[in-house]
Amino acid sequence: MERPDVIRKTPHDLRVPPNLSSYGDECRGFSWDLARQALSGLPGGGLNIGFEAVDRQAAGALRDHIALRFVARHAPALDLSYGELARQTSRFANVLQGLGVGKGDCLFVMAGRIPELYIAVLGALKNGTVVTPMFSAFGPEPVATRINIGAGQVLVTTDLLYQRKVKAMRGQMPTLRHVLLVAEEGGITNEPGTLDLATLMLNASDGFSTVETKPDDPALLHFTSGTTGTPKGAIHVHDAVVAHHATGRFALDLHPDDRYWCTADPGWVTGTSYGIIAPLLHGVTSLIDREEFDAERWYTLLQQESITVWYTAPTAIRMLMKSGLELARRHRFPDLRFVASVGEPLNPEAVWWGMEAFGLPIHDNWWQTETGGIMIANTPAFDIKPGSMGRPLPGIAACIVERLEAEGEPPRVRVIEAPDVEGELALKAGWPSMFRGYLNNEARYRRCFAGDLYLTGDLARRDADGYYWFVGRADDVIKSAGHLIGPFEVESVLMEHPAVAEAGVIGKPDPVVGEVVKAFVSLKDGHAPDEALRLDILAHARKRLGAAVAPKEIAFLPVLPRTRSGKIMRRLLKARELGLPEGDISTLEGGA
Template sequence: MRPGIIEKVTNELRVTPNWQDSVQARAAFSWNNEASALAGLPDGGLNLTFEAVDRHARGPQPDRVALRLLDRAGQASDISYRDLSLQTNRFAHLLRGLGVSAGERLFVLCERSLELYLGVLGGLKQGCVVSPLFSAFGPEPIATRMRLGDGSILVTSEALYRRKVAGIRSGLPSLRHVLLFGVPEGEPMPEGTLDLHALLAEADDSFTMAATTADSPSLLHFTSGTTGTPKGALHVHGAAVTHYVTGKYALDLHPDDIYWCSADPGWVTGTSYGILAPLMLGVTSIVDCAEFDAERWYQILERQRVSVWYTAPTAIRMLMKAGTALAAAHRFPALRFVASVGEPLNAEAVWWGLEALGQPIHDNWWQTETGGIMVANTAGMAIKPGSMGKPLPGVEAAIVSIENGQLTLQGDDQVGELALKKPWPALFRAYLGQEERYRRCFAGEWYLSGDLARRDRDGYYWFVGRNDDVIKSAGHLIGPFEVESVLMELPAVAEAAVIGKPDPLVGETVKAFVSLKGGYIASPVLHDELLGHARKRLGAAVAPKELEFVASLPHTRSGKLMRRLLKARELGLPEGDLSTLENPS
């Protein structure tokens, strides 16, 4: 067993952390004080892109690199804050020239290219409600989201349009304009589309920002339900304050950092922390156009001298699966902070980061609905591997239970639902067209996350499971994450997932699905070793009764482990919404 805590000594860290956690610092924190660091629009309004881009373009270092785009060959193209301001002005100007009004829904379906960033940031300048989509979505998920969002403008490439949009366009009556790029030279534009780059070339690079305020709608992020249609969570421009604060305190961004968020902007993390938060802090962001490849990722960390890296547990486990020799072949002298989000991070992965990267991996917790990081292991905190960390400044969290409509605060080490006291600037304002579902997210002044957790005596929060993932066996409430973490303690295990199976005697029994690291082979001996280890660590009541080896486990493209899909397949139940599944086949 490893020790239970990774201590930090501030004067031994390469950079003094932005957040020094203390009772006094928390008492002194104010959202209004933090908002004063932003510029605001001349008429007292607020706009995400103005704060992320134009504030720096008009500041003392307009030529600082905002985006460093890496093509598939690894060649870099740098875009300064000044350039990004001018190019997003052109995009916003062309929208205005097409008669696009503030409040219209603009969808962006792009791989990680400059056009994606122009679409998101330029659309926000014109006051559009912007919704980035996964480029890997198939036609039906795209159509579903665009219909739910009443999308009137789409930015996409010729290849994606031809493969995924042309066949569904007749079913999108609100779609007025398709802005296309990447049409092969000499070929005509597809019917009913506009040449994005031709319009950009003609557009003025000066632009008067739309009159947005902190309460103006800004971003529309879709999050899948377990069975029904996706939920469209609507956010506002006031979220700029949360992006600024969490980028500074949760990710510890400093002006000279080279930052890389490996999340796709089709996921809320890729927008909030791949586009907006790093730009709010004026840092340089790495944008990699290629998909995951362990060697390529290590090279990016090394050659680009990445200092702060934000990634997902799935990617970390894939790196772990690739073996320690590959990591040992590289050096990461600039890397000083690594964070993860999407699924709770097992303790073994936190320790692996310390051994392979020279830095422990800092887990944090938030949701599409919260709009930003709420609970985190920050740079100056001691880490308890396996914990989500502590609430950030300005965030009041609690463990609650609700019975007969009454909310009760739970004490330390009690399991309950993780709740957050509202308001905070990035809290979502609606589920599009689902008012009753939105209302059910709140109990008085508390936002109810649907995640079960506990808080220890030191104020650290520990994830137990989603309400609908928790296993009830013979009176025990078993959190999947706890069981999975124990299985991952053995060196053979790359990843584990557990589900509850109906049992007439005890209610549910625990079944585990395990994928192995390279070099290990599934066998009856290993099967029994894993079950025996779990029984020894967890006790017979909590340990799995069944274990099945699988080649891989199902994830969403945002890295979330799809336990409910494993359960549906195991029990022959409907599989529900699979639109965000990483590999739908």
């Protein structure tokens, strides 16, 4: 049966009154100054993310409410109330002060989803220390590279990770003064040249006054990898907390009694902004699963933990799809009311699959490391156009532009007013979580702006209803016989084939047409990668897309290369296909 282009929402679809119910009225009446009034602020006009997320809540009615619930396969659940989280983060802030680490110094954290990681991030923020989360799966070289770029003075990690990824490189990180270790097997660590975090915490006071930080003081340093060269460090400030609060309210529809699960690793910006900060700002209980992805386990957690709001990634959704609907239907999710996804555009097939698996569509949204928070989203009360990333949130002014500048000149653009014209997505600067620079690379930062417009590097179009549609990264778009082909459109159609679990599309050089479309696909369980299936997928694509846009070649892969945040690495597919340098692959899932 052919599916409609729009999923219509009715009052029956809403379990609770939505935070964003009148899009036009909210956008017209919204201001960031007004949004700041929802937070307490520090005496004297300061603002601090750690204080707003933890101490503000612990000082009120939420003191005994569960803030973080940690679960693991072979250990009992551990609950931290807002009051206990305030005490523990104050202890950690005092540990830093005892080591002479203060405002503006840089702390790196690298660990699995353990309580100490969350305590360290929030305690450091209360201390005015700049925080950089890293994936625990990073190898020694990416760890050293980031610590050196950020002039990291403190590293919080585990004893096993230190031995495997840091110890041999320690002499190559001249700014790193202190390494605080968590014993993975419990007890204390005795690694030479390090400090045992448990001992330091035991001897620290749980009384602490948040260091006075101003809204524009640096708070977070998030690294983002480019196609070549070293990773870029995007600087975010304490004022970002205003956007974390507003977007948690609008895009994730967080209510105080929610039980929330963000599956993102804290090493990724989503795992910090929406896995740590935003839910605490709203006083909800966050589930934190210390285990890696397992379809049966995830369904069980959604059911047993009575999750109401779930924020995950397209990769996870595609892996759940690959495991089959029958597994999902062996579980019940009566409390689940809202599912959202981020990391890369969500194919329409995945949005509809949510209806079959959960009785709920999956709501895509869009943002970047540089934006620091969700910018464009599908929200609970409004109709969904599967394949669209939604509409700009209140306080966000987006547009589609055409670049006009010549090589080497400052960026200039023309705003495209007409609907359904492809161009570059741009945002008017001024939202609080906007990055304030690339560390030690001011020239690169300036190239991201044309006047007061931030140029995202993503190609998109806006339809007549104001919904935005992702086309592809500017350097991913395929030019074939005069056609500009967005890889996402082709990938979405390929995923409609019943055998296809994932698809990645590249342009392959061709002497006649410039580039031809080549697709790499991984298959759902139970399908063999044979010639008959390849021809069937090609025929399906040609029928849906036409001969000019459909792939000319299809290759089968067991899995597609993707980052730990879930993005399929098209540039890596292309580099391997053409024998080109692979560039920075430090964020590649599973390592290089």
